[in-house]
Amino acid sequence: xxxxxxxxxxxxxxxxxxxxxxxxxxxxxxxxxxxxxxxxxxxxxxxxxxxxxxxxxxxxxxxxxxxxxxxxxxxxxxxxxxxxxxxxxxxxxxxxxxxxxxxxxxxxxxxxxxxxxxxxxxxxxxxxxxxxxxxxxxxxxxxxxxxxxxxxxxxxxxxxxxxxxxxxxxxxxxxxxxxxxxxxxxxxxxxxxxxxxxxxxxxxxxxxxxxxxxxxxxxxxxxxxxxxxxxxxxxxxxxxxxxxxxxxxxxxxxxxxxxxxxxxxxxxxxxxxxxxxxxxxxxxxxxxxxxxxxxxxxxxxxxxxxxxxxxxxxxxxxxxxxxxxxxxxxxxxxxxxxxxxxxxxxxxxxxxxxxxxxxxxxxxxxxxxx
Amino acid sequence: xxxxxxxxxxxxxxxxxxxxxxxxxxxxxxxxxxxxxxxxxxxxxxxxxxxxxxxxxxxxxxxxxxxxxxxxxxxxxxxxxxxxxxxxxxxxxxxxxxxxxxxxxxxxxxxxxxxxxxxxxxxxxxxxxxxxxxxxxxxxxxxxxxxxxxxxxxxxxxxxxxxxxxxxxxxxxxxxxxxxxxxxxxxxxxxxxxxxxxxxxxxxxxxxxxxxxxxxxxxxxxxxxxxxxxxxxxxxxxxxxxxxxxxxxxxxxxxxxxxxxx
Numbered sequence: 106x107x108x109x110x111x112x113x114x115x116x117x118x119x120x121x122x123x124x125x126x127x128x129x130x131x132x133x134x135x136x137x138x139x140x141x142x143x144x145x146x147x148x149x150x151x152x153x154x155x156x157x158x159x160x161x162x163x164x165x166x167x168x169x170x171x172x173x174x175x176x177x178x179x180x181x182x183x184x185x186x187x188x189x190x191x192x193x194x195x196x197x198x199x200x201x202x203x204x205x206x207x208x209x210x211x212x213x214x215x216x217x218x219x220x221x222x223x224x225x226x227x228x229x230x231x232x233x234x235x236x237x238x239x240x241x242x243x244x245x246x247x248x249x250x251x252x253x254x255x256x257x258x259x260x261x262x263x264x265x266x267x268x269x270x271x272x273x274x275x276x277x278x279x280x281x282x283x284x285x286x287x288x289x290x291x292x293x294x295x296x297x298x299x300x301x302x303x304x305x306x307x308x309x310x311x312x313x314x315x316x317x318x319x320x321x322x323x324x325x326x327x328x329x330x331x332x333x334x335x336x337x338x339x340x341x342x343x344x345x346x347x348x349x350x351x352x353x354x355x356x357x358x359x360x361x362x363x364x365x366x367x368x369x370x371x372x373x374x375x376x377x378x379x380x381x382x383x384x385x386x387x388x389x390x391x392x393x394x395x396x397x398x399x400x401x402x403x404x405x406x407x408x409x410x411x412x413x414x415x416x417x418x419x420x421x422x423x424x425x426x427x428x429x430x431x432x433x434x435x436x437x438x439x440x441x442x443x444x445x446x447x448x449x450x451x452x453x454x455x456x457x458x459x460x461x462x463x464x465x466x467x468x469x470x471x472x473x474x475x
Numbered sequence: 476x477x478x479x480x481x482x483x484x485x486x487x488x489x490x491x492x493x494x495x496x497x498x499x500x501x502x503x504x505x506x507x508x509x510x511x512x513x514x515x516x517x518x519x520x521x522x523x524x525x526x527x528x529x530x531x532x533x534x535x536x537x538x539x540x541x542x543x544x545x546x547x548x549x550x551x552x553x554x555x556x557x558x559x560x561x562x563x564x565x566x567x568x569x570x571x572x573x574x575x576x577x578x579x580x581x582x583x584x585x586x587x588x589x590x591x592x593x594x595x596x597x598x599x600x601x602x603x604x605x606x607x608x609x610x611x612x613x614x615x616x617x618x619x620x621x622x623x624x625x626x627x628x629x630x631x632x633x634x635x636x637x638x639x640x641x642x643x644x645x646x647x648x649x650x651x652x653x654x655x656x657x658x659x660x661x662x663x664x665x666x667x668x669x670x671x672x673x674x675x676x677x678x679x680x681x682x683x684x685x686x687x688x689x690x691x692x693x694x695x696x697x698x699x700x701x702x703x704x705x706x707x708x709x710x711x712x713x714x715x716x717x718x719x720x721x722x723x724x725x726x727x728x729x730x731x732x733x734x735x736x737x
Contacts, residue, residue: 131476458542465599468558472594 106293114157114296114342116188118303125191126260130252135180135208136200137366137464138149138225140381142264143245144308145187147252152192155301156180156366157363158176158341158454168210170275174425175453176338177207184211187365192333194219194251196244201393201427202249202317216383218253220454227395229386238382245378261377265384267306272367274299274313281320283356291334292346298362299340328354331475333444335359336420337428339453347459348418351467353475357412359405363391368404382392392431401431402438409444418466420449445473478735479532480727481514481551482560483541486580486608487693488513489724490521492532493732500525501721509643510541511548518550535561535736536727541650555721555730558586558597566592566688568715573685576675576712577706578694580608583675585682592726598682601632606674608693610643611700612666617650618660626697629664636666646670665699672703679708689713 121131129419131150132342141151156179164185165178183189184207194217197208212220226233236412247257281288297316301309327354332346340362345355358364369390370382390401409417416438421428429450436446448468451458479713483506491501491526502520508512509584512535523529538560548552557577565575566588575586579660583606587595600606608622615625637656638649646667653663671694690712694700696719701712715722 459597464540464556464558465597468594468597470558471559473557473597 107317110438114181114299116155116157117191118300120308121150121191121303122150127218130193131191132194132196132219132248132251134198135204136198136225136390138198138200138360138385139196139223140241140244140305142261142268142381143241143248143256145267145456146264147194147248147254147255148416149248149252149302150305154180154184154189155299155302155340156183157299159183159341160454160456161181165207168214169206171208172362172424174201174203174337174420174422175455176202177355179454181207181211183216187430189411192338193217194221196248197222199393200224200225200391203424205309219247221247225389227393229389229397233381234382237386238376238379238445238470239339240382241378257278258349258377261381262358264306265380267310268367271301271306271313272308274310274317277355278318278320281317285413287325287328287331287354287356290321290325290349291358292314292342292349293320294355295340295342295345295362298366302362302366317386323441325354327353330354330415330470330473331356331413331418333357333359333405333412333414333419335405335417336432337422337425338362339422342350343453343459344420344451344462347374347463348466351463352470353466357408359390359408361391363406366403390436392427395463398431398434405435405439406442406444409439409442414444415475416445416447416469418447418449418469420451422453445469477527478728478731479518479529479535480560480724480729481518481535481537481539481545481723481733482557482579482721483510483513483517483537483545484557484579484723485540486530486535487720488515488517488541489540489721490517491724491728492521492525492527493723493725493728495593498717498725500527500544501718501724503720509549510544514541514545514548514550534731536731536734538723538727551731553731553734555727558599559594560723560726560730561593561691562586562588562597562726563592564724565715566590567687567725567729568717568722569687570714571687572689572713574679574682574688576690576695577607577720578608578675578690578692580612580693583607583678585675585679587682587685592729596682598678600674600678600713606671606678609666610646610674611671611694611697613643613647614650614664616633617647618654618663618667620660620664622693623696625664625667626633626699628661629668629699630661632661632663632665633659634665635669636662638666638670647667655681666698668692668697669703671697672700672705672707675700675704676686676707678691683706684710686710687713689715690720691715694721 144151162178164180369388374380535551537545542554
C-alpha cells in the first residue's frame with residue numbers, strides 16, 4: 106500500500122515503464138464506457154488518461170476554450186506537453202463534448218498512428234445495444250489491426266473473466282471501507298483505483314490480493330462522519346485527502362473514478378461482444394445517458410443506504426454541464442430521502458480552492474452535528 | 476471568567492472576549508502576512524488597549540481561513556468554520572434571525588440558522604471575486620474612493636448606472652469607461668453597489684430566504700448595498716447593535732463558552 110501511495114499519482118508509473126521497456130503497447134482511453142477487455146485481449150495495456158489535478162492548462166487553453174471542463178483541459182495539456190508520449194494511440198468516446206474536444210485536438214497535434222472513435226449510444230434500448238455491439242466489433246477489429254493480432258472470442262472471454270475477478274475484489278475493498286469501523290479510507294481507495302487504471306487487469310487483480318490481505322485487519326477510527334461522494338470525473342486524490350483531513354470519511358462513492366467504473370458489470374449474452382455491450386452500456390450510470398435518471402438516482406440511494414452515510418457531497422468541475430444539471434435533481438432526491446447534501450462546485454486542479462473546499466466541508470460536518 | 480473567539484479572515488482579523496453578561500471587549504485590524512501573526516497582533520491589541528487579562532480566558536476558539544494554524548500555534552484550543560460561527564454570532568445578536576448574509580473580503584455566504592443559531596444550510600460563492608468585498612475594493616480604487624466613501628457617495632446619485640458584467644475585472648473596465656465619458660462618481664458608485672447586491676441576492680435565492688434576515692461582514696457597513704439588497708429581496712435587514720465585522724469572532728467566543736464548559 107505504501108508503494109502504491111507513492112506511485113498512485115505518477116502518470117508514467119514504474120509498472121507502465123516496465124511494460125514499455127519490454128516492448129508492450131499502450132492505448133489511452135478516458136471514459137468508463139470503454140470496454141478495456143477488448144484492449145487487454147489484444148495484449149495491449151489499457152491506460153485510463155488522468156491529470157491528477159494538474160494545474161497548468163496553457164496549451165490546453167489554446168485548443169479548447171476556458172469554459173471547457175478543466176479536467177479535459179488538464180489532460181490535453183499533459184498530452185500536448187509530452188507527459189503522455191508513452192501512449193501508442195487513443196480510444197475516443199462521445200462521453201461528453203468536452204472530452205471529445207480533448208481527444209480530437211490531442212490527435213490533431215500528436216497524430217498517433219492509432220486513433221479509434223468508439224460511438225456510445227445515449228439511450229439504453231434493444232436497438233442501441235445492437236448498435237453498440239456492432240461498434241464494439243469495429244473497435245475489436247481496429248485494436249486487433251493495431252496490435253497485429255486476432256482477438257478471438259476465447260481471448261475476449263478470458264479478459265471478461267479477468268475483469269469479473271478484479272471487480273469482485275474491488276467490491277471486497279469497498280466492503281472494507283463501508284464496514285464500521287472502516288479498514289480503508291476514501292483517499293486510499295482512490296489511490297488503488299487510480300493505480301489499477303494504469304495496469305493490466307490480471308496484474309491489478311494480483312495487486313488487489315495484496316491490498317485486501319494488508320487491509321483486512323486495519324481500522325480507521327479517527328473520523329467524525331461517514332460521507333458519500335459523487336459527481337464529475339475526478340481523479341484528484343488530493344481532493345479526497347483534503348475532505349478527509351477535516352474529519353470526514355469518504356465511506357462510499359458514485360464517481361466514475363470510483364464505483365461507477367466497476368460496480369455493476371453483469372450480462373446474459375453468450376456472444377462476448379454482445380455481453381460487453383450489456384456490461385458497459387447497460388450499466389453506464391452517467392448523466393450523458395438520456396432518459397435514465399431514475400436508475401442513476403436509485404444507484405446513488407442504494408449506495409448511500411448500504412454504506413450508512415451521514416451525508417453526501419456532490420462535487421462537479423466548473424463548466425461540467427452534465428453533472429452541474431444533474432446535481433440539482435440529485436440534491437433534491439437525496440435530501441428527500443433524509444440524506445443531507447453539500448454541493449461542491451470546484452475548479453479542477455486549483456490549489457487555491459483547497460481552503461474554500463475545507464471550509465465548506467467542515468461547515469457541512471458542523472451542520473451534521475459532527 | 477472569559478471566553479474568546481479569534482477570526483482571521485482574508486483582509487481583517489478580529490478578537491472578541493465574552494463573559495457571562497455578553498461582549499466584554501473586542502478588537503479588529505487589517506491582517507498581517509500570515510494568520511498566526513494576525514491572531515497574535517489582534518490579541519495583543521485586546522490585551523493592551525482593552526486591559527483584558529488573557530490568563531483569565533478559559534477557552535478560545537479560532538475561525539476564519541487561518542483557524543487551523545492559529546490552533547496549531549496554541550492560541551486557541553479548538554477551531555470551527557466561519558460559517559457556523561457567523562450563524563452563532565448572528566443568533567446571539569438577533570435571536571429571531573434565520574438567514575445571515577455574510578460578505579467578507581474574498582467570499583460571500585448565505586447561512587440559514589435555527590432558533591439557537593445552529594447551522595441548517597448554507598451556500599458560499601464560487602471561486603470568484605464577484606459578490607465579495609474584493610469586488611467593491613477594486614471598483615472603489617478605480618473610482619479613487621475609499622471603501623466607506625463608495626457607500627456614502629452613491630447616496631447622492633441622480634441615476635444608477637448599469638454594470639452589465641459579472642466579472643470584477645470586466646466591471647473595472649466598465650467603471651473606467653463611465654468615468655471617461657464624464658459620468659459622476661456618485662452614479663457609477665450606485666451602479667457598483669447595485670451590481671454587488673445583485674450577485675448577493677442570487678446567492679440568497681439559491682439557499683432560500685427565511686425571515687428575519689441579518690447581514691454581517693465588512694460589506695454590511697455599506698448602506699447603499701444594504702438598501703439595494705432590501706429592495707431586491709423585499710425584506711428588512713435587521714441591524715446589529717454591535718460592529719458587523721465581529722460577528723464571526725463573537726460566534727467563535729460563544730462556541731468557546733459551549734466547549735469550555737459554562
